[in-house]
Amino acid sequence: MADGVTSTKFFLIALLLFTFTAVTSQVATTNNYASDEAILITVDQSGKGDYWKIQDAIDAVPSNNAENVYIAVKPGTYTEKIWVPADKPFITIAGAGPGETIITWSQGGEIYDTPTFTVLASDFTGRTLTIQNTYGKGARAVALRASGDRAAFYDCSIKSYQDTLLSENGKQYYSNCYIEGAVDFIFGSSAALFQNCHLHSTADEVGFITAHRRDNASENLGFSFVGCKISGLSKTTLGRPWSPYSRVIFALTHMSNVVAPQGWDDWGRSPDELSTVYFGQYRCWGAGADTSQRVKWARELTFQEAAPLMTSGFIGGTYWLRQAPTRFKSISALRSSNVTAAGNN
Known part of the structure; x- marks a missing residue:
């Protein structure tokens, strides 16, 4: 009997992994709509790079930038508040690894005053670094x-306690990221796909992983977690509705026993408001994935319901997700661009 149970378990896991690979293949084969060449800027606290500080490297990028700019940040702890303004698109900031390149600040208060790292520009990429707010x-x-x-964002570690990640607007993609917090630690109004991410709750009692906002059912917004992992120190819910049309799904995700049996929190919403919330899960597994005690307004999704939210098509990623550049131009090309831009003003 034990051998039969074990065989069935491994069969189901294999089925989940096969399904996950099939439905996420679009992400791995996205078109590189931009050039694989970039202008390289190095940041190094030892003084061996182009700049000592990350913000100085960002400031060197001209307004209305149209070039791929790759800012390589050498190992170190950078105590900076980073700001990527809206008129500087096509920037990548890449560290030497999440444990090697750490961008840190400590500030609590209003949401828009506190971020360690703010990105207002379009077509931004973050790679292999840690972004943290240590306020607690x-x-x-x-x-x-x-x-x-x-x-x-690829292979990044994003850490705080309350409101860790504001995924505010537009289309976003998070791959193989570690995201840590306790209260609404992934929140916002975006359409965001989280693939192979590790979500870790540090709540003392019952925490809340997500708080999504969507103003009406026609908006193609939501948080989609595919092939992820949930761990924590104590019980946590999968999320709570910031608005009556909030949409969050978990698919093919391992949920440890830290996930509370009810799954979701109503945040004081009325029954009418909860009837329009779209919270659900598809083929998740682990001790916390049992849906028998879930709130009545949560959904067990069919493949047909989950599939549109499980691939890069949900965020239009086929047209904008791109690989890391493989060819680089000197920073002198950027300085030339600055001179040209200044001359045209």
Whole structure:
């Protein structure tokens, strides 16, 4: 009997992994709509790079930038508040690894005052670095505010306690990221796909992973977690509705026993408001994935319902997700662009 149960378990896991690979293949084969060449800027605290500070490198990019700019940040802890303005698209900031390149600040208070790292520009990419707000308990303390359209983050660690990640607007993609917090630690009004991410709750009692906002059912917005992992220190819910049309799904995700049996929190919403909330899960597994005690307004999704939210098509990623550049131009090309731009003003 035990062998039969084990065989069935492994069969189901294999089925989930096969399904996950099939429905996410679009992400891996997205078109590189931009050139694979970029202008390289290096940031190094030892003084061996082009700049000592990350913000100085961003400031060097001209307004209305049309070039791919790759800012390579050497290992170190950078105590900076980073600001990528709206008129500087096509910037990548890449560290040497989440444990090697750490961008940190400590500030609590109003949401828009606190972020360690703010991205207002479109077509931004973050790679292999840590972004953290170390303020801790007692106030909102955003680590990353991603407010520009077509933002992507790969192999990043994003950490705070309350309101860690403001995925505010537009289309966003998070791949193989570690995201840590306790209260509404992934929140906003974007259409965001989270693939192979690790969500870790540090709540002392019952935490809340997500708080999504969508103003009406016609908006193609929501948070979609595919092939992710949930762990934590204590019980947590999968999320609560910031608005009556909030949309969050978890698919093919391992949920440890930290996920509370009810799954979701109503945040004081009326029954009418909860009837329009779209919270659900598809083929999740682990001790916390049992849906038998879920709130009545949560959904167990069919493949047909989940599939449109599980691939890069949900965020239009086929047209804008791109690989890391493989060819680089000197920073002198950027300085030439600055001179040309200045001469045209």
